[in-house]
Amino acid sequence: MGGRRHARPASADDLLSQLGRLTARVREEIEVQRARVELAEALQRGMLPATLPTAPGLRVAARYAPAGTGLDIGGDWYDGCRLSDGTLAFSVGDVQGHDVEAAAYMGQVRIVLRAVAAMGATDPGDILATANELLAATDNPLFATCLFLCFDTRTWSVRTARAGHTGAVWARADGVCGIVEHSQDEIGLPLAVMEGETYAVTEYRFTQPGALALLTDGVVEGPRFPLEEGLAAVAQVLRDGVFEDPDTLADRVMEVTGRTGHTDDAAVLVLSHDGPEACQTDDAVPERVR
Numbered sequence: 001m002g003g004r005r006h007a008r009p010a011s012a013d014d015l016l017s018q019l020g021r022l023t024a025r026v027r028e029e030i031e032v033q034r035a036r037v038e039l040a041e042a043l044q045r046g047m048l049p050a051t052l053p054t055a056p057g058l059r060v061a062a063r064y065a066p067a068g069t070g071l072d073i074g075g076d077w078y079d080g081c082r083l084s085d086g087t088l089a090f091s092v093g094d095v096q097g098h099d100v101e102a103a104a105y106m107g108q109v110r111i112v113l114r115a116v117a118a119m120g121a122t123d124p125g126d127i128l129a130t131a132n133e134l135l136a137a138t139d140n141p142l143f144a145t146c147l148f149l150c151f152d153t154r155t156w157s158v159r160t161a162r163a164g165h166t167g168a169v170w171a172r173a174d175g176v177c178g179i180v181e182h183s184q185d186e187i188g189l190p191l192a193v194m195e196g197e198t199y200a201v202t203e204y205r206f207t208q209p210g211a212l213a214l215l216t217d218g219v220v221e222g223p224r225f226p227l228e229e230g231l232a233a234v235a236q237v238l239r240d241g242v243f244e245d246p247d248t249l250a251d252r253v254m255e256v257t258g259r260t261g262h263t264d265d266a267a268v269l270v271l272s273h274d275g276p277e278a279c280q281t282d283d284a285v286p287e288r289v290r
């Protein structure tokens with residue numbers, strides 16, 4: 001009568017060989033992931049501008065930091081250029097997703113915004129609307145939020161338009177600070193979501209020296225901080241350091257990411273401005289024009 005055959009127990013050599021194969025596979029997967037992260041980060045940093053426009057009385061600094069996990073390189077960006085009317089244009093934005101594709105799409109969005117601005121557009125709402133039409137017409141399933149700002153140093157007026165993006169934060173020399181407010185009706189959809197979208201423009205005039213920070217939500221939102229607290233923390237940083245150079249301010253704003261426990265990449269662009277001397281009065285704003 002035949003007995004049941006039993007599998008031969010694995011020897012120590014067999015177990016070590018199997019462990020070696022598993023270790024090699026894990027190491028290979030880690031190397032592939034590391035290569036993807038390094039490629040995405042290289043794309044990200046390579047497509048960010050090497051310089052930003054400035055003007056007498058206006059100083060600019062920017063920072064970018066990858067995600068806190070080191071694995072989720074995304075599509076955050078900052079940019080700046082001079083428009084045909086002499087106005088300085090600045091933008092920050094965030095592409096959906098955290099991978100090589102998001103980093104590459106960020107470059108496309110930034111180039112489209114630059115191209116639209118180079119064609120002579122000077123209104124931030126028109127620039128976002130035209131860029132949205134071009135991006136929505138492509139087959140790419142990704143989308144991007146964006147804040148586009150035009151700063152006129154002749155009048156010290158600021159015009160902003162938002163495509164589903166976080167608002168800018170400001171502080172002035174007398175210690176007052178806040179967030180550039182937009183009503184819900186004034187915040188358009190992210191870029192490339194729907195053709196025909198329009199973007200309302202909000203205008204402010206800065207009549208005191210101060211600082212303005214454009215940022216992505218990776219700076220101000222995370223597991224430990226809701227968005228409102230993060231924005232308030234940045235406003236406090238600007239208020240306490242309003243007379244410091246923009247590089248120092250940008251570094252300190254980026255430190256807020258450590259308090260939020262952020263898991264996203266983050267970008268910050270800081271504008272430190274002197275303001276027109278003739279308008280440095282006690283009742284100065286930033287005053288909403290429209």
